[in-house]
Amino acid sequence: MNNRIRLLILKKFEKDYLNLSIGLKYNTYFELFIAIMLSAKSSDIQVNRVTKKLFLKVSNSTDILKLGLNKLKNIIRTIGLFNKKTIFIM
Template sequence: MNASKRHQIFSRLREQNPHPTTELEYSTPFELLIAVILSAQATDVGVNKATRKLFPVANTPESILALGLEKLKSYIRTIGLYNSKAENILKTCQQLIEHHNSSVPSTREALEALPGVGRKTANVVLNTAFGQPTMAVDTHIFRVSNRTRIAPGKNVLEVENKLVRFIPTEFLLDAHHWLILHGRYVCVARKPKCGACIIEDLCEYKDKTEEA
């Protein structure tokens, strides 16, 4: 795919949704960090249901740590892998208190040093909480990037590097959200809704459908 076509694609996505953001509900960088940790192999809808009960009770490293393991589990029990996530969250809270003055760090190295925080989670926090032009490649972004040929790659890191390199600078900050939402609602896994897609004529996917 050439640079002109990529520019047109992101121009249309921006026109359709000028101010995209995550569908996870949060009000502070710490709440976002916890929500993203919980969202691994879970839906944003499911995470939001749990955090709507958790955050009014505990939304700081100290208050979540004070809950203890079993109490924390009771709030997130509906989320997949809640046992290991609860343990990681408590360890992360402890590290934030001890090493970061209870604040969420704004560097990839520091974020990835926290239990339960991998590259994708770090990228979401850096982009959404701190406005850094990072690209968190989840299953949706990986699929859209390969289908459209915006940034084809065999693994998430290859796709991430290509997206950061190929997406025009003016779009890079919001591109993460546009691609996730596009993959979640239009370029869906089983049968993409090509008939309802605003970039269908620019997309290089060979097996387009009539779905709307």
């Protein structure tokens, strides 16, 4: 592959992928971090449903610790692998 072809490929990627956005809804980097952790093996739609409820109760890591393992688990129960994800978040 020569430089001209490489440049054409890079320009195509830049045109097609430069302004991508993610489907996860968040307001802070903390919320984005939690949403990304929950998104493994789950759809963005399902994660957004769960985080909408979760972020009414927590806004930082201290809030999550105060919420506790069982309450967090009950909130994210509808997401796949929720048991492991609860442990990772805690």
